[in-house]
Amino acid sequence: MNDTPTEAPSGRRVQAVQISCNILEAVREMDGAGVSELADRLDRSKATIHSHLATLVDNELIVKHDDSYEISLRFVDIGEYAKNRIDIYEVAKDEVDRLAEETGEVAQFMVEEHGRGVYLHKASGENAIQTASYTGNRKDLHCTALGKSILSQLPDDRVDEIIDRHGLPQRTENTVSSREELFDVLETIRERGVAFDDEEILKGLRCIAAPIQHPTGDIHGAISISGPTSRFKGDRFHEELPEVVKGAANVIEVNATQV
Amino acid sequence: MNDTPTEAPSGRRVQAVQISCNILEAVREMDGAGVSELADRLDRSKATIHSHLATLVDNELIVKHDDSYEISLRFVDIGEYAKNRIDIYEVAKDEVDRLAEETGEVAQFMVEEHGRGVYLHKASGENAIQTASYTGNRKDLHCTALGKSILSQLPDDRVDEIIDRHGLPQRTENTVSSREELFDVLETIRERGVAFDDEEILKGLRCIAAPIQHPTGDIHGAISISGPTSRFKGDRFHEELPEVVKGAANVIEVNATQV
DNA sequence: TTAATTGTTCGCGAGAACCAAACGGGAATA
DNA sequence: TATTCCCGTTTGGTTCTCGCGAACAATTAA
Numbered sequence: 001m002n003d004t005p006t007e008a009p010s011g012r013r014v015q016a017v018q019i020s021c022n023i024l025e026a027v028r029e030m031d032g033a034g035v036s037e038l039a040d041r042l043d044r045s046k047a048t049i050h051s052h053l054a055t056l057v058d059n060e061l062i063v064k065h066d067d068s069y070e071i072s073l074r075f076v077d078i079g080e081y082a083k084n085r086i087d088i089y090e091v092a093k094d095e096v097d098r099l100a101e102e103t104g105e106v107a108q109f110m111v112e113e114h115g116r117g118v119y120l121h122k123a124s125g126e127n128a129i130q131t132a133s134y135t136g137n138r139k140d141l142h143c144t145a146l147g148k149s150i151l152s153q154l155p156d157d158r159v160d161e162i163i164d165r166h167g168l169p170q171r172t173e174n175t176v177s178s179r180e181e182l183f184d185v186l187e188t189i190r191e192r193g194v195a196f197d198d199e200e201i202l203k204g205l206r207c208i209a210a211p212i213q214h215p216t217g218d219i220h221g222a223i224s225i226s227g228p229t230s231r232f233k234g235d236r237f238h239e240e241l242p243e244v245v246k247g248a249a250n251v252i253e254v255n256a257t258q259v
Numbered sequence: 260m261n262d263t264p265t266e267a268p269s270g271r272r273v274q275a276v277q278i279s280c281n282i283l284e285a286v287r288e289m290d291g292a293g294v295s296e297l298a299d300r301l302d303r304s305k306a307t308i309h310s311h312l313a314t315l316v317d318n319e320l321i322v323k324h325d326d327s328y329e330i331s332l333r334f335v336d337i338g339e340y341a342k343n344r345i346d347i348y349e350v351a352k353d354e355v356d357r358l359a360e361e362t363g364e365v366a367q368f369m370v371e372e373h374g375r376g377v378y379l380h381k382a383s384g385e386n387a388i389q390t391a392s393y394t395g396n397r398k399d400l401h402c403t404a405l406g407k408s409i410l411s412q413l414p415d416d417r418v419d420e421i422i423d424r425h426g427l428p429q430r431t432e433n434t435v436s437s438r439e440e441l442f443d444v445l446e447t448i449r450e451r452g453v454a455f456d457d458e459e460i461l462k463g464l465r466c467i468a469a470p471i472q473h474p475t476g477d478i479h480g481a482i483s484i485s486g487p488t489s490r491f492k493g494d495r496f497h498e499e500l501p502e503v504v505k506g507a508a509n510v511i512e513v514n515a516t517q518v
Numbered sequence: 519t520t521a522a523t524t525g526t527t528c529g530c531g532a533g534a535a536c537c538a539a540a541c542g543g544g545a546a547t548a
Numbered sequence: 549t550a551t552t553c554c555c556g557t558t559t560g561g562t563t564c565t566c567g568c569g570a571a572c573a574a575t576t577a578a
Contacts (some may be wrong), residue, residue, distance in 0.1 A: 011557065013317065014568070016275035021318040028340060035525055045568050050526065051271040058272065060281040060373055065477065067525065073370070073377045077395030079338030081287060082330045111332070114319055118332045136336030168464045218324060224441040238547065270526070274565065275535065294556055305535050309557065326556065 014236035019044065020052050025069070027062065030256035034071040079136065083135070085118055086219055087129040088212065091255040093121045095248045096223060099126040103244065104192060108133065110146040112154075112218075112220045115162040117147040121181050129228055131205065142182055145197035145209035150183075152189040153211050174200040193241040195222075199229065208241050210249035214256065223249050275420055278303065283330070286321065291329040317481060338395065345370060345478055347471065350514040352380045355508045356431050362488040362503065367392065369405040371413075371479045374421040375494050376406040379480075388466065388487055401441055402430050404456035404468035408481035410441075412470050413449040418445070433459040453501040454481075458488065461465040465491035469508035473515065482508050 100123035141147030197207035209224035358366035359382035400406030456466035466481035
């Protein structure tokens with residue numbers, strides 16, 4: 001009845017591959033595990049788990065330390081490849097570093113994938129306060145300034161699709177929680193060219209982000225700076241910093257087109 | 260006839276999982292690919308490839324852009340997790356950054372996995388010349404100063420095992436190429452506490468590394484600085500820099516025990 | 519010694535995962 | 549506009565894989 005234009009969940013799956021994916025996930029969550037533990041948790045026979053693990057070790061996705069199976073560093077290699085596949089990554093990274101240096105706060109860079117936001121780089125300036133996000137971390141798009149910047153670039157039906165899929169879970173009392181409110185906010189972002197996060201994800205934390213208009217348009221990203229409410233207020237919050245962030249986004253756009 | 264104590268290739272495998280791993284590898288090498296291309300390259304029917312891809316997309320290991328399948332950024336997330344699983348990672352990273360800053364050259368950190376060396380962090384100082392290595396990159400242990408540092412910490416039979424598995428491919432005329440020569444070199448490293456790479460992997464590039472003696476001993480790593488032969492010579496190469504590198508390794512060891 | 523854990527191996531039956539072939543859609547060509 | 553070609557997707561059917569249960573080996577604990 002409701003077809004999903006992009007990532008359609010149609011057709012057959014391969015059960016054996018699904019089991020291996022479950023194993024990978026479990027090994028990560030358990031921070032390393034043995035055959036029996038995994039068989040127990042995933043409700044499969046020990047023999048099944050064993051042969052899957054052997055295959056995963058062959059392919060170096062899992063590493064065996066004594067009798068404990070763990071996530072392999074091979075993922076670092078592939079992850080690095082995945083990052084560099086994003087053509088604006090290098091430029092964005094440099095710009096994030098510069099932003100952090102210049103403002104003394106935390107600067108970050110995010111792109112969209114699977115309807116969620118993925119942090120790809122983070123730099124801390126001199127006065128930076130540490131936030132929970134880390135490279136590779138995934139967050140729903142509606143609850144951060146970075147995410148809302150990204151949403152503001154997407155066509156309305158795509159935004160609807162993403163809400164259908166992930167909902168609008170509320171993080172604090174300030175989180176956008178209704179569809180109409182969200183669309184209003186997105187409109188404002190499009191007008192101003194910047195998005196704000198006023199303690200919507202964490203009390204005491206404010207954030208300013210700007211979308212990166214990608215020339216070819218298939219990758220959607222945003223760049224931000226965040227800091228404590230005590231330093232993010234008045235003109236600095238409403239005028240100065242937004243201009244700085246917009247400038248950085250612009251630099252990325254310009255440099256990306258030259259590639 | 261020859262049993263391999265650690266990572267033993269015994270028991271059954273799961274063919275379907277192997278196919279998916281091959282798909283992941285191919286997608287990466289082809290830098291994104293379609294169903295037919297993959298079916299062609301892997302000698303499988305389109306239907307098979309299709310159902311595998313659907314499963315991998317479900318698990319967000321692959322992402323679909325129009326009709327092209329690509330490596331997902333999910334690998335960044337898992338890779339970051341894998342790095343942080345190494346307990347000396349954070350300390351080593353800081354120390355590498357400091358080394359690069361202090362010397363103005365390139366500093367790196369490597370650990371062993373699957374009998375090969377994995378670069379986990381790299382920092383460039385002011386005068387740094389760029390090397391081909393990148394985070395996540397894998398290299399045979401015998402041909403870098405970092406790798407030889409690691410080998411020098413391993414028991415002889417483990418070293419034999421690794422040579423059996425990966426051989427001693429020669430990169431330049433200076434690469435260690437015989438088993439006896441390697442064991443001699445390792446002995447020297449153990450005596451001095453530092454390893455040298457004198458244009459063994461690349462002409463004009465020299466490197467100094469020191470092993471990191473891990474307190475619990477299950478993870479083996481090393482730290483290094485590298486630069487052009489023109490700056491890496493005389494006392495600086497033979498005395499000053501080795502001391503600096505050994506100092507850094509020592510700092511990591513001390514801080515690691517405190518965790 | 520016994521008992522209770524592990525990880526590992528093996529035979530076997532159910533059903534999953536392959537393949538081939540057909541289908542539907544878009545683009546390039548005629 | 550019609551034709552052709554190549555793409556991704558779907559489906560039916562058959563084979564052989566894969567998952568299970570149970571036995572085995574090797575540790576550790578009682």
